Amino acid sequence: xxxxxxxxxxxxxxxxxxxxxxxxxxxxxxxxxxxxxxxxxxxxxxxxxxxxxxxxxxxxxxxxxx
Numbered sequence: 554x555x556x557x558x559x560x561x562x563x564x565x566x567x568x569x570x571x572x573x574x575x576x577x578x579x580x581x582x583x584x585x586x587x588x589x590x591x592x593x594x595x596x597x598x599x600x601x602x603x604x605x606x607x608x609x610x611x612x613x614x615x616x617x618x619x
Contacts, residue, residue, distance in 0.1 A: 555569070555572060556568055579598075
């Protein structure tokens with residue numbers, strides 16, 4: 554699962570999605586996801602494993618979140 558906090562005019566709300574759903578939304582250009590830490594922003598990008606599975610990488614700042 555991935556998740557975060559959505560900021561709106563009316564406050565904040567938490568959200569969660571499966572990694573599979575997030576990958577589908579990225580592929581369909583519906584959503585983009587990022588990790589923000591200490592003012593730095595890194596966009597999540599889909600990677601393909603040697604076996605052909607699509608994943609969100611677990612390196613860099615992302616490893617601290619997932």
